[in-house]
Amino acid sequence: MDFNLNKKQKLFQQMIRDFAEKEVKPLAAEIDEQERFPIETVEKMAKTGIMGIPVPAQYGGAGGDNIMYSIAVEELSRVCATTGVIVSAHTSLCLVPVLEHGSEDQKQKYIPKLASGEYIGAFGLTEPNAGTDAAAQQTMAVADGDKWILNGNKIFITNAGYAHVYVIFAMTDKSQGIKGISAFIVEKGTPGFSFGKKELKMGIRGSATAELIFENCILPKENLLGKIGGGYAIAMKTLDGGRIGIASQALGIAQGAMDETVKYVKERKQFGKNIGKFQNTQFQIADLATKIHASRLLVRSAAFKKDNNIPYSDAASMCKLFAAETAMEVTTKAVQFHGGYGYTREYPVERMMRDAKITEIYEGTSEVQRMVIAGALLK
């Protein structure tokens, strides 16, 4: 057993850390403040190959593994959680399902463009009345000759508007329940497909989150992803992978807050000494650092399982649950360590605390993760 990254992964970590420090960190506060999608960063990431890490070279990807992909989301999120989720949603929720469930034609058509970053990807499952209860889909897709007619709304969609390709779920046969849900590939610009209101969010404010509206949206027959009725299984499998991405994001946020805290407590003086000299500070930092390390081990082991084709559904839920709750705890305490300064936007920890919260909610709330973990144990 080896807990070390291999040489390739270490070199990758060196590159992505350098990239994050120089290209991503300087924009983090600004895109949060302005609620602006950092399209220029996406272009730089595309050029470097960050938009197609775990994609085989034959489809124009980098040929990397899921450990590398996880390291990328972690290191980006360490300085900017918005940038981390752009990559995570694009990769885990759009590239991967097309790669794993798409026909050869679909893969040839979409993967090279997505992997090169020419296209951005997104995923639409959540609806106003289908959140955690994802099976309660109301979006309908009706077959009409050689076309599908799509009607319905999807909400809280990451990368909405900026993405060119959307993996969308819809009921094709309501009488079949979850076996009546199918997945589709919908391109931006398809007649009948438009965007609704952009959400104003607590955190990850540079990430574009909006509603997708389908009004008699006409899709070519070949845009069905996988089999008719196979959509729910695709959604669940996709979210398993996505959870590694979000866990990596949470891990990065926690690490970023820890970096800031360590720096601050070594500088900030009260009662004549650095606050890092107080045992209260030391003990709390020790506990938080231990939880961050545990999160990292959980994330890496889930990614390792995915890379080695070992079932990883419960591992993904565990890492997402633990890393998200750790991120929330670390960032909350980081603000506390910073005192009044931490509550201001002069310091990044208040942003990190706002960013951390979403990791307990999206791609399966912490409650859903507990359901998955318990479900695997008690089946």
Added chain:
Amino acid sequence: MNIIVCIKQVPNTTEIKINPTTGTLIRDGVASIMNPDDKGGLEEALKLKDKYNAHVTAITMGLPQAEDILREALAMGADKAILVTDRKLGGADTLATSNTLAAVLSQLKFDIIITGRQAIDGDTAQVGPQIAEHLDLPQVTYLENLEYDGEKTFTIKKSTEDGYQIIEVDAPCLVTVLASANKARYMSVRGIVEAYDKEIEIWGFDKIGIDESKVGLKGSPTRVHKAFTRGVKAAGEMFEVDAEEAAGIIMSKLKEKYII
């Protein structure tokens, strides 16, 4: 076109540890990086590769772990990597280093040799020019910009203390490059994945075929009188902005601290 870029692995710290007996650097336990000026030189080579489909070879002389910067060079886009390493080459000063590298380079095909201006560990800026002298090549140092006519002539903007010079030089030649000449590209993800599938050519003492008296500690006339570690200064805050914005930042910092 064949380009050879000489790169060096250097410790990434202002606190360089020095062996008090030999006066040489102790590299163990210090994070190592590709020397910044050399990275600038590699970027210059890769730009020529992008434009003229040049073949780029990265070469380094050092300990076996210098392989790391060669992998980095491959991941950035170099086509081939050579590691010159041998116990007999240890303890080399600039002359012994340039003797060794010149002996290797004389056996390779090149139109231009690119080196960094100087390494951040020794700061001598001697190895590049010495290689050019050994190989009897025209040399241009302190390169800020390079243009190529696509045939044999390079037009180089050379930085000087009070301005710059424009110099034309024909291949084969040697140039030394400043890190500030360009912003080095990131390793590409695919480049990283593929860098470890490529073979690194190892050149030991026997393969080089050079007189033992010209290399390593024996071939080094430099004797270090005294070496010491300078005091550590806290890192300041860096802003890379234009003059107008810089003035604004300075004003706001002064106001923030109630100095003005």
